[in-house]
Amino acid sequence: MYRREKSIQIKSSASALYNNLSVLPIAEKCLTYFTVVHCNVVNMVSASGDGLNFSHRQLQSKEGSIAASSSLIIQASWCVLPSRVLLVLTSQKGIQMYESDGSIMVYWHALDIPETPSDEAVFARGIAAATTLGHYICVGTSSGSVLVFKIPDKGANIILSEVLEEHWDPITDIATETSSSKEYIADIVSADDSGLLCIWKAGKDFKLLKKIPAYGCSCSSVKLWCGIVIAGYGSGQIRLYDALSGVVHAEVNAHARWIYALDIAPDSGKLLSGAEDSLVRIWKLSKSPESHTVEIEHQHTECVTDVQICGAKFCDPEGSAFAVTGYDLSEIIRYTVV
Amino acid sequence: MCLFWRLTLQTDRHCRSLGCLESRKVSIFLKDKVQNSNGRFVLPTSGPVPYGTQIPGLIRMFNCNGDEVKKSEFPNGGNYTSPLQEGSFDLYGGRVLKLGTNMYSVSRPVETHMSGTSKSSASHAKENAAPNPLAKEELNLLARLMGHLEVKKTTGSESGFRVNLFSTDEEEEEAAILRPSEFSYQFINIQATQDQQSNEELARIMGEFKEEDSVSQSPCSKGDDLLAMMDGL
Numbered sequence: 001m002y003r004r005e006k007s008i009q010i011k012s013s014a015s016a017l018y019n020n021l022s023v024l025p026i027a028e029k030c031l032t033y034f035t036v037v038h039c040n041v042v043n044m045v046s047a048s049g050d051g052l053n054f055s056h057r058q059l060q061s062k063e064g065s066i067a068a069s070s071s072l073i074i075q076a077s078w079c080v081l082p083s084r085v086l087l088v089l090t091s092q093k094g095i096q097m098y099e100s101d102g103s104i105m106v107y108w109h110a111l112d113i114p115e116t117p118s119d120e121a122v123f124a125r126g127i128a129a130a131t132t133l134g135h136y137i138c139v140g141t142s143s144g145s146v147l148v149f150k151i152p153d154k155g156a157n158i159i160l161s162e163v164l165e166e167h168w169d170p171i172t173d174i175a176t177e178t179s180s181s182k183e184y185i186a187d188i189v190s191a192d193d194s195g196l197l198c199i200w201k202a203g204k205d206f207k208l209l210k211k212i213p214a215y216g217c218s219c220s221s222v223k224l225w226c227g228i229v230i231a232g233y234g235s236g237q238i239r240l241y242d243a244l245s246g247v248v249h250a251e252v253n254a255h256a257r258w259i260y261a262l263d264i265a266p267d268s269g270k271l272l273s274g275a276e277d278s279l280v281r282i283w284k285l286s287k288s289p290e291s292h293t294v295e296i297e298h299q300h301t302e303c304v305t306d307v308q309i310c311g312a313k314f315c316d317p318e319g320s321a322f323a324v325t326g327y328d329l330s331e332i333i334r335y336t337v338v
Numbered sequence: 339m340c341l342f343w344r345l346t347l348q349t350d351r352h353c354r355s356l357g358c359l360e361s362r363k364v365s366i367f368l369k370d371k372v373q374n375s376n377g378r379f380v381l382p383t384s385g386p387v388p389y390g391t392q393i394p395g396l397i398r399m400f401n402c403n404g405d406e407v408k409k410s411e412f413p414n415g416g417n418y419t420s421p422l423q424e425g426s427f428d429l430y431g432g433r434v435l436k437l438g439t440n441m442y443s444v445s446r447p448v449e450t451h452m453s454g455t456s457k458s459s460a461s462h463a464k465e466n467a468a469p470n471p472l473a474k475e476e477l478n479l480l481a482r483l484m485g486h487l488e489v490k491k492t493t494g495s496e497s498g499f500r501v502n503l504f505s506t507d508e509e510e511e512e513a514a515i516l517r518p519s520e521f522s523y524q525f526i527n528i529q530a531t532q533d534q535q536s537n538e539e540l541a542r543i544m545g546e547f548k549e550e551d552s553v554s555q556s557p558c559s560k561g562d563d564l565l566a567m568m569d570g571l
Contacts, residue, residue, distance in 0.1 A: 236391045248404070256388075257387075297397070303383065
């Protein structure tokens with residue numbers, strides 16, 4: 001079903017972080033951008049459509065708006081808004097937002113770091129854009145807060161508009177509704193280390209729609225598609241929930257080890273999962289309109305021998321190609337459908 | 339409790355693994371086939387899944403009332419077996435995992451002493467009651483080295499001390515089998531009793547000890563005397 005393509009070499013290997021791969025396809029320029037986090041650096045590669053030309057850039061973590069830092073970067077992700085695309089980096093010190101090609105940093109937000117160091121690590125993690133009733137970027141923190149930034153159409157006048165406090169454990173991932181249809185009420189889902197999921201409606205004041213309780217396992221990656229919450233857990237299980245009612249649609253014993261990454265291809269309903277067990281799996285979600293049931297079927301498995309997968313992303317909205325990163329691997333492995 | 343430990347281990351692993359492995363090869367890992375010659379650690383797609391994880395392959399689908407309406411299976415691409423038991427977090431108990439054990443030990447035990455069972459508590463009590471038989475021998479050796487004990491040869495060979503740098507006799511034998519034959523053996527002789535200078539020094543120190551207690555005539559009880567002296571200190 002899928003064939004492995006030539007890998008893209010990156011300047012340093014991938015750190016063992018959740019969701020450690022972000023992909024931005026730029027259809028008009030026939031380019032695809034990739035980012036992979038390694039310690040205090042983000043390796044950015046832009047690949048030409050023919051797969052022949054690559055250009056590399058490295059972004060570093062900052063302390064304040066100027067000084068380079070050795071603080072670790074926890075996640076890097078593009079946020080696609082109607083008017084602009086921003087690249088957001090979260091670290092142990094704060095949040096950095098860049099223009100999409102990483103050329104200019106437009107915003108820096110410092111995390112509240114307690115004066116007396118406590119046992120608990122301080123960092124930001126979980127990045128998603130929300131576009132209903134305004135343009136926002138949501139970023140999670142290790143305290144469980146979700147920071148909501150209001151983003152202007154252009155320029156650097158980004159402001160922190162709200163802080164959402166419904167989680168008590170470090171945020172692991174935040175996702176936005178990926179379906180192009182406007183019918184779905186839920187806009188954002190946030191997940192944390194305990195496995196709790198919160199469903200939100202975006203706006204001037206974000207509204208908590210539902211809390212889906214943890215079942216005993218950490219949720220490392222979450223996606224939202226057509227009102228369905230797709231959550232990947234440390235137990236290796238994937239669960240599908242209804243975003244508004246919280247009802248479980250499906251439970252999949254998907255992987256033998258901790259899931260590190262999930263991605264959804266919104267145009268086809270294909271789901272991609274990557275875990276520490278070295279396997280990458282493709283699933284297909286379908287909604288039956290009459291019975292309102294959601295089904296999921298397994299389509300394909302790829303084994304990246306002896307590699308703990310830490311990032312997995314589709315490269316296009318149909319899901320005809322995907323890319324994968326592995327811990328301590330200095331390449332982005334790519335697959336295309338045959 | 340289990341979630342807390344797994345999270346702690348995972349966070350711990352994140353913090354430590356955020357650096358590079360740099361493909362360092364460790365000989366015992368290579369020998370045990372835990373690491374490849376390219377430096378990557380072996381991630382088997384077979385064997386037991388961890389406690390808390392199910393064997394991959396089952397999909398269960400539910401309706402809005404929570405009733406299971408469909409079940410399907412998919413090939414998991416591996417050869418997984420049932421989850422491991424949960425290890426004990428008590429002071430004594432089976433840990434199940436090898437984490438924390440000595441990776442250089444041949445037998446690699448995973449059990450700690452079980453003080454709860456009647457069988458072991460009996461042996462525990464027995465151990466406490468009987469003095470360590472080696473202690474007396476060790477003190478006799480000390481006394482002999484200090485030059486104040488007549489060597490009384492028992493029938494058969496001298497029961498001296500044999501130094502074993504491994505944890506058990508089996509490990510020593512195993513290492514001897516594995517030892518490449520091209521390495522030659524070198525014997526080092528240590529003559530602890532015959533160095534005149536050190537003997538005088540020891541005699542002087544021994545003299546400082548001889549204060550109150552009367553010296554017993556039986557050579558074998560020198561060990562007892564030293565024991566009593568040390569207890570008195």
